[in-house]
Amino acid sequence: MKNVCVLFGGKSSEYFVSCKSAYTIINSIPKDRYRVIPVGITQKGDWYLYEGDTALIPNAAWIDSAEKHPASFLTHSQYPGLTVFRGGKVEQIEIDVVFPVLHGKNGEDGTIQGLLDMLAIPYVGCGLLSSAVCMDKSYTKLIVEKLGIRQAPYFLLLEKDPPEEKERKIAEAAKAFGFPIFAKPCKAGSSCGVSKAKSLDELKEAVELAFEHDNKVLLEKAIFGREIECAVLDNGTLIPSRVGEIRATADFYSYDAKYADATSVTDTNPDLRPGAVEEVQQAATRIFRILDCRGLSRIDFFLENETGEIVFNEINTLPGFTSISMYPMLMEEMGHPIEKLVEELIESAFQ
Ligand SMILES: Nc1ncnc2c1ncn2[C@@H]1O[C@H](COP(=O)(O)OP(=O)(O)O)[C@@H](O)[C@H]1O
Ligand SMILES: [Mg+2]
Structure with missing residues (x-):
């Protein structure tokens, strides 16, 4: 025992x-x-x-x-x-x-x-540095950039930036991206502190809210597309799952849409364009490796409507395991039902 x-x-x-x-x-x-x-x-x-x-x-x-x-x-x-x-x-x-x-x-x-x-x-799971880097969306972006994988363009706001510097970045983001713009804390999760701002005034409020969660805030260009996710298990062999899709009925996949809204749909077998699954799996595996992940991670992308391209969004080194969570569902589809998965994860900690 x-x-x-x-x-x-x-x-x-x-x-x-x-x-x-x-x-x-x-x-x-x-x-x-x-x-x-x-x-x-x-x-x-x-x-x-x-x-x-x-x-x-x-x-x-x-x-x-x-x-x-x-x-x-x-x-x-x-x-x-x-x-x-x-x-x-x-x-x-x-x-x-x-x-x-x-x-x-x-x-x-x-x-x-x-x-x-x-x-x-x-x-179980990723080590110190890997966890820290994956938790901070701005550091993750810098590393994933090296792989040449597409991501949403962004501006980084620091709490210690003088007010006029923050104002300038907000104005530049509005000019460069148009609206909506996503404001998000670099280190948070479950959409806490994330807003979709539709005007300059909303963006300023969104930035304030995001700063309540972290001392670094990203302003991101909105990507119009489908939200898709890939679970990766490392039980000695790196196993990328099939690709799942989140279909939020809310304006975006907010905290409430994730946990309170029963109409949000989690689909483990969405109909995607040919080649999309393989591209996502390949990108997810490369991201897992370069970020030196261990055990598990869920890697989230958009499939952009206009271009059909995949765009990396974020990585979660300890993805949710609630009854509606994508990671265990996708792994079950791959032949790793929850009991087997949990045992593999525990054993992976000894490797
Ligand atoms: N650049 C973006 N374009 C479109 N939607 C976005 C963008 N960034 C975030 N979102 C929406 O906000 C949600 C939460 O943002 P995300 O970056 O995944 O943060 P968290 O770590 O809190 O899950 C996403 O699932 C998506 O619905
Ligand atoms: Mg997310």
Whole structure:
């Protein structure tokens, strides 16, 4: 039996998504081979070993359960593994591997990966640098540019830019791209802080909102096309999935369209022009490699209406595992149903 610590929740705008993803992962871990050690992280950043009902995780109700005990990873050889503080006593639980089912800040951005590196505990997914680079859309763009893969043109705004510099970039973007323009925080996810601005006034508001989420903001030319995604699994061999499509009925694929709007459609077998799937798979594999990804990633593109070309949008190193998430659905289509997939991911951490 290996002890698998599943980290969930987290100090991130995607706390609730993580709780949902963790529920799927915990339920799918084969219990005859692995012992699950669920560790919930509150929105304030407090860690708890959670021993209550798993059914309280997806709706984030675990937080009100009494069956949880403060826990932490300590950087001290006398306290290896997970240190649990239970009724005034200190306990150690040996941890063989960590599955950080955390999205966004503090989870998908290299921070938790750095802690686990220091502790020399194997973990599922991309390493520190790769996670950090993939989390920051401006750095990802610089590297993907090297591959010659098309992306939306953009301007980068920094919080520390003087106000007149920000104004200038906003005006230049409006002139160069026309409207709509997407404003998005460089480091966020689940569309938190992302807006589609249809006028200069809206764009200024959108920039302010985006700065609430990050100190770097991208202004991107809108790409008119279909939103397609490719899941990549690295279980020793790099496996790109078939291509899935997201069809949001909202104006764009916003947070609500992703998680609250039942009319958004996730299609794992869309009808695309000939050659599109192969192009996406090839681009996804090249992007996965150049960003030094490990284990898994979901790579998102647009298929532009006018040209039929593929345009890279972003990469998610810890894609959602909710009941409506594309990554597990696409992998199931590839012959990796969730139980098998989760086991392959756990085992990939030891490679
Ligand atoms: N340049 C763009 N052109 C068209 N739509 C975009 C563009 N950038 C973002 N979007 C829309 O906004 C959504 C969220 O943006 P995305 O870059 O994927 O950020 P997140 O990391 O929050 O998912 C996308 O799924 C898409 O619907
Ligand atoms: Mg996205």
